[in-house]
Amino acid sequence: MSEKYEQPTFVPSLIDKLGEWRVNPSIITAGELLEAALVEGLESEAVAAARFLISPSSTATLPVRRLAGLALKRAGKFDDIPEGVQIHDSADKAIWRARARAYSTNPLAWVELSLHDVIGGKRAAARRSMQVALQLAPDSRHVLRSAARLFLHLHEPEFAHDILLRSARTPSDPWLMSAEMSIAELAQRQARFFGQGRALIKSGALRPRQATELASSLGTLELVAGGRKKARDFFRESLINPTGNSLAQAEWASTFFGTELVPERRLPSSNDGGEATALHLLREKKFEGVTEACERWSASEPYSIRPFEVSSGIAAATGKYTEALTIAQKGLLIRPNAPWLLNNRAFALIHLGRLKEAEHSLRGIIKSEEPTWFVSEANRGLLAMRRGDHAAGIIHYRAAIDGFREQHKLQHVAIAQTYLAREVAIAGLPEAKALLKEARDGRSKAALTDDSVLAEAEAALAKPHVLPELSTGSAAVLQSLPTSNVNSQ
Numbered sequence: 001m002s003e004k005y006e007q008p009t010f011v012p013s014l015i016d017k018l019g020e021w022r023v024n025p026s027i028i029t030a031g032e033l034l035e036a037a038l039v040e041g042l043e044s045e046a047v048a049a050a051r052f053l054i055s056p057s058s059t060a061t062l063p064v065r066r067l068a069g070l071a072l073k074r075a076g077k078f079d080d081i082p083e084g085v086q087i088h089d090s091a092d093k094a095i096w097r098a099r100a101r102a103y104s105t106n107p108l109a110w111v112e113l114s115l116h117d118v119i120g121g122k123r124a125a126a127r128r129s130m131q132v133a134l135q136l137a138p139d140s141r142h143v144l145r146s147a148a149r150l151f152l153h154l155h156e157p158e159f160a161h162d163i164l165l166r167s168a169r170t171p172s173d174p175w176l177m178s179a180e181m182s183i184a185e186l187a188q189r190q191a192r193f194f195g196q197g198r199a200l201i202k203s204g205a206l207r208p209r210q211a212t213e214l215a216s217s218l219g220t221l222e223l224v225a226g227g228r229k230k231a232r233d234f235f236r237e238s239l240i241n242p243t244g245n246s247l248a249q250a251e252w253a254s255t256f257f258g259t260e261l262v263p264e265r266r267l268p269s270s271n272d273g274g275e276a277t278a279l280h281l282l283r284e285k286k287f288e289g290v291t292e293a294c295e296r297w298s299a300s301e302p303y304s305i306r307p308f309e310v311s312s313g314i315a316a317a318t319g320k321y322t323e324a325l326t327i328a329q330k331g332l333l334i335r336p337n338a339p340w341l342l343n344n345r346a347f348a349l350i351h352l353g354r355l356k357e358a359e360h361s362l363r364g365i366i367k368s369e370e371p372t373w374f375v376s377e378a379n380r381g382l383l384a385m386r387r388g389d390h391a392a393g394i395i396h397y398r399a400a401i402d403g404f405r406e407q408h409k410l411q412h413v414a415i416a417q418t419y420l421a422r423e424v425a426i427a428g429l430p431e432a433k434a435l436l437k438e439a440r441d442g443r444s445k446a447a448l449t450d451d452s453v454l455a456e457a458e459a460a461l462a463k464p465h466v467l468p469e470l471s472t473g474s475a476a477v478l479q480s481l482p483t484s485n486v487n488s489q
Helices: 014-023 027-040 043-054 062-074 093-102 107-119 123-136 141-153 157-166 174-186 194-203 208-224 228-238 244-257 264-269 274-283 287-300 306-317 321-334 339-351 355-363 372-387 390-406 410-427 432-446 452-462 474-480
Strands: none
Touching: 014 027, 014 043, 027 043, 027 062, 027 107, 027 141, 043 062, 107 123, 107 141, 107 321, 123 141, 141 157, 141 174, 157 174, 174 194, 174 208, 194 208, 208 228, 208 244, 228 244, 244 274, 264 274, 274 287, 274 306, 287 306, 306 321, 306 339, 321 339, 339 355, 339 372, 355 372, 372 390, 372 410, 390 410, 410 432, 410 452, 432 452
């Protein structure tokens, strides 16, 4: 790859943006000024615009409000940052339609409308609005990054990547280079700007905030390629003045290094650090704070269903079945038929005694979707056992166990074995004792330490006709285990 790169030209003149804001103060001109000021490290020039965007009457989305809060923080205006941020109900599309009509040639209005369409499950409308924004501003960083996230959400990673490749701005913008690298991986393509990005970081031409996400993406690619030392250096660079994305990537990478790249005290350093906090709490098995962290994660990444997958899985795994069902339903509004969420919903419904609804939820998961298919097999096993069809239940659980074993997922194997043993013991079947021993052996190999479910199985074996209080669940535990890149959407 070439090591040459263009001298970065980040945004149009900050003075021009400031002039546009003063002549026509609006959410559009305020947002453009805010972006320019943050990039250039001149947040004090955008204080008035940030106050405008973060005010109670503003219709700016929460991510934009968080950026406004960040600008005020850097400008030393701490008293202007409210404790909580309220936004208009996303279902109230009349507001956004009116803004798009009023600002028909302003791309940010169409980006806002697209965002609220996708949150409301209006995928086709979201696509149309974003295409209008791209036509109006094909080289706007905000539009390009928003469009790339949208088309990833719509399962079009190649198109998302092409959008970035076509822009004349990408070769000179570290934020767009970073996005191009991340999306290239998801599109199973070679990252076009890896060499240029690496040279740009090594040149020292970027301020830490400008470099953070580019360094993070370079670190991720180096780590995947086996370059651990280079990866560590890039991650260190990314953490000097990180965004929420950079923190989350470093938190994800910590499991590969076997060390904590992001100390817990650093997590509050970014206003959009919900994802990193959630991943950190999961790694530390501190489940109590995960739901709140996932709410902040979702607020900063409205396109993503991953926060709903994690939080609904943890809620189900800790016995909060009604909460798990509610969270899964919210995520399915954004992406109908998302397999992890269908699994979580089915698992919660089974424990709430709503077996027909659970069966319907499981029908939406197709066999080609692995590993979600094997999780759904465990759920089908649980469903069959609760219906009294013990033979079918054992067959489904065995299919899940064999599938996880083929994927070399020892923890998943052991968890499924434990819940199979529990269900068989509850049913009073003769195989219970042997299956319980199998589960103990599997847990020992996987080095699992939480023996609460094992204890439930042993109690059920001692009293095979008594149904104990059940506090956790197999599929939810399997789904809450972090197994992929945090930016995989």
